[in-house]
Amino acid sequence: MIGYEQALERLMAHARQLPAERCARSAALGRVLASDVISPMALPSFDHAAMDGYALNASQPCEAGSEHVVIGSQAAGDKAQSSSGMAWEIMTGAHLPDGLNAVVPVERTQLLETRADGAPQRIRLLDRLEQGANVRYAGSDVAEGRTVITAGTRIEPAHVMLLAALGVATVAVVRAPRVAVIATGKELQPDPTQPLVPGQIYGSNGPYLVAALAAAGAQVLSCDTVDDTADTYADAIQRAHRAGADVIISTGAVSMGRYDFVPDTLRALGAELLFHKVAMRPGKPLLAARLANGTLVMALPGTPMAVAVGFRFFVVPVLRAMRGQATERPLYAVLDAPQQSKPGLCHFLRATVTQDREGRLHAHVLSRPQPFRMEPFVQADVWVVLPENAGECLAGSMVLIAGLQPGALFAEMSQMPQEAAS
Structure with missing residues (x-):
């Protein structure tokens, strides 16, 4: 078993920025610049x-x-x-x-x-x-020849306004990562219009990943559901490879049970296993591998919150690196209630966030954190991250937090309820 930080470092060593392509300004929203934008004119252009x-x-x-x-x-x-x-x-x-x-x-x-x-x-x-x-005065806003937007910037509406004012019709952006999703499990019913038969459940991991990947700026090539056999899983991996996937994400069949065939199947396909099992909760059985052509495979446990944690804390950093974005800056909050973490495991806890009158963020960890429960995930604002050596965290401690989606927390802060300053 490997520690979270060590596992992420090993994975990121294989994440490479994707090539650039030209993109019309009208289609650039949410894309990431591959090169600096240099102003072709003064703005205003006249007094x-x-x-x-x-x-x-x-x-x-x-x-x-x-x-x-x-x-x-x-x-x-x-x-x-x-x-x-x-x-x-x-x-x-x-x-x-x-x-x-x-x-x-x-x-x-x-x-x-x-x-x-x-x-x-x-x-x-x-x-x-x-x-x-x-x-x-001419040039009092932007001087001609000035760098106005730097490479690695995600294009937001404000950038579109500036580009339009400067007459910039196209920009160089990083190609969106191409991702294929594979959900394993013969119990999964992927079609919500079909009734469930005894023993079946509606698949939720696949739809979640498709939505989360789109929000993170990835291009989703496919979302397949396969049964609990190595052959169908191998076929799905090979289809994703032929389709040009940069990353393949699968869910389920990655632990130690008789039907957990993913590790052996990936080895049989010639993949290099980067790590299998991470000292964290939820999601300990997580596996990362690299196919011969460089495609990364992230095999996540099938429990919903293990999928959510694996996506947020492993897949998202890879996608950011592929898009040429910098590492996310850390955010911290005051822990409102004590937490006891198991030594040796990195814990990811769902929490709500408030802001006091002094501007400090406060994190309130939600009760009943079982990883199969999805309703608390909907209620949460952030993940609270407790490292392996956290031990007992007293109320008032500063803890690392991460938005459910990268950047989402800043958009939500203006709507957060305020508490009295402590």
Whole structure:
């Protein structure tokens, strides 16, 4: 049996970043950049008004009470005009007429005269106006040639906004990891429209993994359900290999029972076993292997929470490495109730999280942590991770936590209930 940290290190030694491909900006959401994005232009690309008002030359400050003749009007989208140093009516986003360098808001002026068509002809300033007031200068947001998004960044809607503003139509992204899922067990009924016969259960591990993989940015090639025989499992592995899977995840048949054929079957297929059995709970029988072509096989125990732990703490780090993402930063919370862990085992416990008035996270471990129970998983916000040497963890201890999905905890924090600061 191998420790969790040692097992993860051994697995990650075989996780390689996948090649890059071009991707249209419109399809880039959730993808990971393979190379830096360099700004092809300045943003803004020209000096423009920050609000509706009047553009003036304020190289020498224009004093309150000064009067100015307005000779034209400039709207957003109009070409730059020559001002001859005179005032212009201007709209938000409009190009500043040449020679003008400040904008006074319309509400801080008094209209003295209008033209026949209703356009302003002469105004009086109510406040002193200095150069640069209410002007957005070219390049004040992004300078041309600047690195605006770095490689390894997961594209979010804010990135799409910036890319669109810069006129970037395509980006280089890391190819999504291709993953095949195999659920083993003759008791599994994969079709929810079919009634169960005695001894059957509806398969849940496969649908969970498909959903979790999609949320983690992987491309799911297939989700097969096979019976408890080595031949059908071997066939499913070979189909996944031929389909080009980078990772194969199977569930069940990996422990020590008479029907636990996975280790021997993988050896027969020429796979290199990286480890089998990890000092952790749940999921101790977990196995990792590498096929001759480099495809990684993660064989998870069939118990639902063993599958969830195996995915979150082994598969997710592999997928991140394949996508060129950095290791997740650790998060910690205050343990609200004492926990007694079994020495020598790394424990993964389902918990809810609250945030106190001082911003500290508090973790409340859910009761009845049996690994077959799925309802507490739905109720949980995070996993609490207690290392092998944790022993007795007193209330108030700081413990490592991880969101059920990578990055999900940050999205949920704004909705967390608040507790009184302790």
